[in-house]
Amino acid sequence: xxxxxxxxxxxxxxxxxxxxxxxxxxxxRSILGIGWSLLNPIVMTVVFCIxxxxxxxxxxxxxxxxxxxxxxxxxxxxxxxAVQGSLTFARNESYIRQSPxxxxxxxxxxxxxxxxxxxxxxxxxxxxxxxxxxDSHATPFLAMGAVLxxxxxxxxxxxxxxxxxxxxxVFFHDTQHLAEVGFGIGFFLTPIIYPKERxxxxxxxxxxxxxxxxxxxxxxxxxxxxGQVPSMVSFERxxxxxxxxxxxxxxxxSRCERRVIFHL
Amino acid sequence: MPAEIDLQDVHLKFRVRQANRLSLKExxxxxxxxxxxxxxxxxxxxxxxxxxxxEGERLGIIGHxxxxxxxxxxxxxxxxxxxxGHRRVTGxxxxxxxxMIGFEMEASxxxxxxxRGYLQGETPRTIREKIDDIAAFSELGRFLDMPLKYxxxxxxxxxxxSIASATEPEVLLIDEAxxxxxxxxxxxxxxxxxxxxxxxxxxxLISHDLKAISELCTSVVxxxxxxxxxxxxxxxxxxxxxEAMTARSPVGAV
Numbered sequence: 001x002x003x004x005x006x007x008x009x010x011x012x013x014x015x016x017x018x019x020x021x022x023x024x025x026x027x028x029r030s031i032l033g034i035g036w037s038l039l040n041p042i043v044m045t046v047v048f049c050i051x052x053x054x055x056x057x058x059x060x061x062x063x064x065x066x067x068x069x070x071x072x073x074x075x076x077x078x079x080x081x082a083v084q085g086s087l088t089f090a091r092n093e094s095y096i097r098q099s100p101x102x103x104x105x106x107x108x109x110x111x112x113x114x115x116x117x118x119x120x121x122x123x124x125x126x127x128x129x130x131x132x133x134x135d136s137h138a139t140p141f142l143a144m145g146a147v148l149x150x151x152x153x154x155x156x157x158x159x160x161x162x163x164x165x166x167x168x169x170v171f172f173h174d175t176q177h178l179a180e181v182g183f184g185i186g187f188f189l190t191p192i193i194y195p196k197e198r199x200x201x202x203x204x205x206x207x208x209x210x211x212x213x214x215x216x217x218x219x220x221x222x223x224x225x226x227g228q229v230p231s232m233v234s235f236e237r238x239x240x241x242x243x244x245x246x247x248x249x250x251x252x253x254s255r256c257e258r259r260v261i262f263h264l
Numbered sequence: 265m266p267a268e269i270d271l272q273d274v275h276l277k278f279r280v281r282q283a284n285r286l287s288l289k290e291x292x293x294x295x296x297x298x299x300x301x302x303x304x305x306x307x308x309x310x311x312x313x314x315x316x317x318x319e320g321e322r323l324g325i326i327g328h329x330x331x332x333x334x335x336x337x338x339x340x341x342x343x344x345x346x347x348x349g350h351r352r353v354t355g356x357x358x359x360x361x362x363x364m365i366g367f368e369m370e371a372s373x374x375x376x377x378x379x380r381g382y383l384q385g386e387t388p389r390t391i392r393e394k395i396d397d398i399a400a401f402s403e404l405g406r407f408l409d410m411p412l413k414y415x416x417x418x419x420x421x422x423x424x425x426s427i428a429s430a431t432e433p434e435v436l437l438i439d440e441a442x443x444x445x446x447x448x449x450x451x452x453x454x455x456x457x458x459x460x461x462x463x464x465x466x467x468x469l470i471s472h473d474l475k476a477i478s479e480l481c482t483s484v485v486x487x488x489x490x491x492x493x494x495x496x497x498x499x500x501x502x503x504x505x506x507e508a509m510t511a512r513s514p515v516g517a518v
Contacts, residue, residue: 097343098359
């Protein structure tokens with residue numbers, strides 16, 4: 001394990017440069033370029049404000065917009081970690097066939113890209129909360145301080161999800177398609193376009209409590225919107241979920257690493 | 265520490281599906297009511313290979329297609345992990361396998377020099393020192409500014425070889441990468457390869473060019489159906505192999 005970590009560090013220029021190239025190539029011919037990473041969540045938020053803001057109670061778009069922006073940032077990160085992550089080993093097949101680098105290097109390439117887009121979306125959400133909710137006690141600096149450790153946990157959880165889906169897709173090629181369908185359903189079971197209270201009212205609060213996206217929304221969205229540190233219970237849930245996911249990913253990776261190349 | 269390759273009773277087995285896809289339908293149906301339409305094939309690619317190559321040696325590997333030569337080289341490189349047996353390789357390994365794979369087609373020639381360089385263990389500082397030499401050797405000039413998807417196959421070979429050979433290996437593994445590019449470039453490539461082979465402390469070369477093997481190697485291994493059929497001085501092994509080549513020989517090691 002220590003040897004693998006040393007190798008990952010020694011070859012950091014390789015996977016960092018590929019992750020950088022992925023970002024440049026993604027928007028190579030577009031006029032807005034990386035601006036699409038900003039525009040995408042903003043446009044979706046505008047649509048949600050128009051269509052669903054009344055579900056939030058007061059219907060005021062100034063409080064609705066940061067709510068949707070935060071929810072989308074977290075949700076899209078977890079979804080892309082799974083759906084794009086599924087293709088990690090297939091995408092890097094040519095490198096895997098000629099170099100004995102640990103497979104974790106390729107998962108880091110994927111996670112770096114998805115994490116950057118999530119970071120951009122979260123910064124937009126925090127800025128929106130600070131600008132639109134001037135009268136609340138939330139300040140950007142307080143929000144950032146409360147969000148940072150949760151964001152680190154989310155990034156680790158995203159790596160675990162990428163690894164698990166990448167390994168599954170090698171042996172079971174429908175994984176990516178099942179993930180797309182699953183996340184399409186999961187979107188409506190997660191309090192992204194409606195508050196968590198709507199689930200609790202219907203006795204379905206457990207759906208959010210056991211939903212990984214719901215767990216991270218509690219520790220990331222709440223401090224941004226209210227400026228208050230989340231409860232210890234929420235932090236413990238996100239911490240525990242991350243530890244379990246990372247441990248599972250490490251076990252799966254160590255068990256299947258030697259066999260992946262024969263299934264590509 | 266001296267460069268060394270030590271393989272003890274190495275076996276490599278793996279399973280492949282004939283169409284190499286496992287769908288949800290296949291996963292559910294397998295082992296239930298009817299036999300699978302996509303059966304698994306067990307491949308015993310290496311069978312008890314024992315090999316010891318020490319510093320200063322230049323080992324040639326010959327054999328029919330499917331005998332296990334490339335598989336053996338990839339086990340030595342660490343790309344395939346042995347199913348059983350022991351593998352130990354000491355020294356900085358440089359593999360010249362299929363040098364045409366592993367390109368990022370949307371990126372420029374300059375970017376690909378960096379990516380491939382980093383994959384070979386270079387750092388930004390060492391690549392900065394080498395990048396001009398690599399570019400000059402490839403003779404691609406301003407084409408290096410273009411994405412690789414606009415390159416001809418000959419240009420890709422020039423770039424691939426220039427990057428792959430700009431290294432200081434201790435253990436050099438070559439899988440039939442001697443022929444490269446057009447006639448002019450091939451002469452340069454041969455000279456560069458000769459230099460690499462001289463500077464490497466240990467070399468393993470796979471080639472069907474028996475003349476090159478006999479000139480370049482100090483010992484030769486003849487692989488057949490995943491096993492070492494003969495190992496020894498180049499002249500003796502190549503002679504035996506030549507005589508056997510006239511006989512009908514099955515392909516592969518299943």
